[in-house]
Each structure stands twice: as structure tokens, then as C-alpha cells.
Amino acid sequence: MTTDVEVKAAPVFYPLQLSLSGRLCVVVGGGAVGRRKLAGLLRAGARIRLIDAAATSVPPAGDALEFLERPYRDGDLEGAFLAFAATDNPTINAAVAAEARRRGIPVNRVDDGPDSDFILPANLRRGDLLFSVAGGGRSPALIAILRDRLAEHFGPEWGTVLDIAAALRRKRLTPLEQTKYNHEILRQLLAAGLAGRVAAGDEAGVDALLATLPEGGCTLDDLGIQLPKGMP
Numbered sequence: 001m002t003t004d005v006e007v008k009a010a011p012v013f014y015p016l017q018l019s020l021s022g023r024l025c026v027v028v029g030g031g032a033v034g035r036r037k038l039a040g041l042l043r044a045g046a047r048i049r050l051i052d053a054a055a056t057s058v059p060p061a062g063d064a065l066e067f068l069e070r071p072y073r074d075g076d077l078e079g080a081f082l083a084f085a086a087t088d089n090p091t092i093n094a095a096v097a098a099e100a101r102r103r104g105i106p107v108n109r110v111d112d113g114p115d116s117d118f119i120l121p122a123n124l125r126r127g128d129l130l131f132s133v134a135g136g137g138r139s140p141a142l143i144a145i146l147r148d149r150l151a152e153h154f155g156p157e158w159g160t161v162l163d164i165a166a167a168l169r170r171k172r173l174t175p176l177e178q179t180k181y182n183h184e185i186l187r188q189l190l191a192a193g194l195a196g197r198v199a200a201g202d203e204a205g206v207d208a209l210l211a212t213l214p215e216g217g218c219t220l221d222d223l224g225i226q227l228p229k230g231m232p
């Protein structure tokens with residue numbers, strides 16, 4: 001027997017990347033899901049107030065993390081830039097969302113995408129490169145699986161590929177007035193197998209590709225980039 005659950009229509013969410021550095025984010029509920037949100041917030045350099053009477057395996061409180069070991073109370077969102085309603089109790093999550101709205105603070109409800117002001121994607125990071133997968137809250141399991149598939153195709157070398165692309169961009173190999181600045185150059189490098197050579201730690205191979213660039217090309221050394229050691 002299967003049961004269909006009623007599904008509310010979700011808004012069209014607008015994707016953006018927020019700077020949370022030093023900003024206060026309040027997470028209510030420090031269970032498995034709350035701790036996942038917490039980990040992402042810590043990584044982004046946010047200040048966090050976590051509220052939960054019973055959470056275990058919470059990272060040690062410090063400058064970035066204040067842990068209030070008690071149930072949520074109205075007023076806990078004071079001063080917050082973002083709020084996360086992450087308890088296993090829909091009534092509490094609704095109360096957190098209500099306080100957030102009263103105060104004009106965007107809120108994420110882990111139990112209710114359509115009642116959230118923002119939701120979180122599944123992320124894959126390769127250095128400063130970020131792949132985010134989202135499905136409007138319709139199947140979180142699917143987007144996590146797709147993120148894992150991306151991980152198979154885009155290994156750690158892609159972080160270095162971004163470093164190389166960024167260094168080439170700083171060198172302004174093509175005139176600024178060309179609207180597709182460096183676009184063609186990168187296409188050519190990728191088509192010629194740049195990522196594979198980076199993955200193999202093949203410095204000479206990457207230099208051979210960089211030598212083909214306009215104005216005599218350049219080397220990894222010129223770009224100030226060292227390749228991570230290749231796989232054996």
C-alpha cells in the first residue's frame with residue numbers, strides 16, 4: 001500500500017549566493033537536519049545561535065556558535081539575518097516562521113518548502129567552484145543523487161581548472177572590448193583536455209596547452225599555480 005501526501009504549490013525560488021560572513025543566523029532544532037544546516041553556516045563564516053534542549057554532537061560553542069540548551073521561545077530570532085526552523089515539531093517550526101515574518105527575517109522551514117522564504121540546494125564544491133542542484137523542494141533525494149553523479153564527473157581537478165581560468169582572466173589574453181573575453185580560449189583548452197592533464201598532475205602537458213595561447217602563451221609558473229600531485 002502506498003499513501004499520497006498532499007503537496008502545496010511551491011513558489012518559484014530565486015537562486016542567489018549570500019555572504020553570511022559575521023552575520024547572525026538562528027537555527028532552531030539541532031537534530032540531524034539542523035546540524036547539516038549548521039555545518040554549512042559555519043563554513044560560510046556566519047555567527048550562529050542554535051536553540052535546542054536536547055541536541056547532541058553539536059560542535060563546541062565558541063565565538064561563532066552560541067548554543068542555547070533549552071526549547072525555542074518567541075524572541076529567539078532577535079537580531080537574526082536568517083532563520084532556520086529545523087525541529088521535528090511542525091507547530092514549533094510554524095511558530096519560528098511566524099516570528100521570522102513578524103520581524104522581516106527570511107526563514108527556511110526544513111519540514112515545509114512552500115512555507116519557506118528560501119530553501120537549500122544540494123552542493124558539490126571543488127575548490128572555489130560550486131555546483132548547486134535544486135528541484136524546488138519536490139524531491140530532495142533526487143537532487144542529492146544528482147549531486148553525487150556530478151561528483152563522479154567533476155573531480156577535485158576542477159578546482160585547479162578554475163584557478164587556471166581565473167589566472168588567465170587576470171592576464172587579459174584577449175582584448176577587453178571582445179565581449180566573449182577569454183571564452184574561446186577556455187573552450188579550446190577544455191576541448192584539448194586541460195582537466196585530464198590537471199587530474200594527472202601532468203605539468204608539462206598543461207604547459208604545452210598554455211603555450212598555444214595568444215602572445216606566446218604562458219606557463220603554470222607564470223600563473224603562479226602548482227598542480228596537486230596526480231593520481232598514481
Ligand SMILES: C[C@@]1(CC(=O)O)c2cc3[nH]c(cc4nc(cc5[nH]c(cc(n2)[C@H]1CCC(=O)O)[C@@](C)(CC(=O)O)[C@@H]5CCC(=O)O)C(CC(=O)O)=C4CCC(=O)O)c(CCC(=O)O)c3CC(=O)O
Pocket residue numbers: 036037108109110111112113114116118119120121122123133134135136137138139140141142143144
Ligand atoms: C524544501 C527543502 C527545505 C530545506 O531544507 O532547505 C527540503 C525539505 C524536505 N526535505 C525532506 C526530506 C529529505 N531531504 C533530504 C536531503 C536534503 N534536503 C535538502 C534540501 C531541502 N529539503 C529543500 C529542498 C531543496 C530542493 O528540492 O530544491 C538538501 C538538498 C540540502 C540541505 O538540507 O542542506 C539535502 C541534501 C544534502 C546533501 O546530501 O548534501 C533527504 C535525503 C537525505 O537525507 O539523504 C530527504 C529524505 C528523502 C526525501 O524525502 O526525498 C523533507 C521530508 C521530511 C519528511 O518526510 O519528514 C522535506 C520537507 C518537505 O517535503 O517539504
Ligand SMILES: NC(=O)C1=CN([C@@H]2O[C@H](COP(=O)(O)OP(=O)(O)OC[C@H]3O[C@@H](n4cnc5c(N)ncnc54)[C@H](O)[C@@H]3O)[C@@H](O)[C@H]2O)C=CC1
Pocket residue numbers: 028029030031032033034051052053054055056070071072086087088089092109110111140
Ligand atoms: N529539509 C531536509 O533536508 C529534511 C527535513 N526533514 C524534516 O526535518 C525534521 C527534523 O529532522 P531531524 O533533524 O532528522 O530530526 P531530529 O529528531 O534528529 O531532530 C529534531 C530536533 O528538534 C529539537 N526540538 C524539538 N522541539 C524543539 C523546540 N521546541 N525547541 C528547540 N528544539 C526542538 C529536538 O530536541 C531535536 O534535537 C523532520 O521532522 C522532517 O520534517 C527530514 C529530513 C530531511
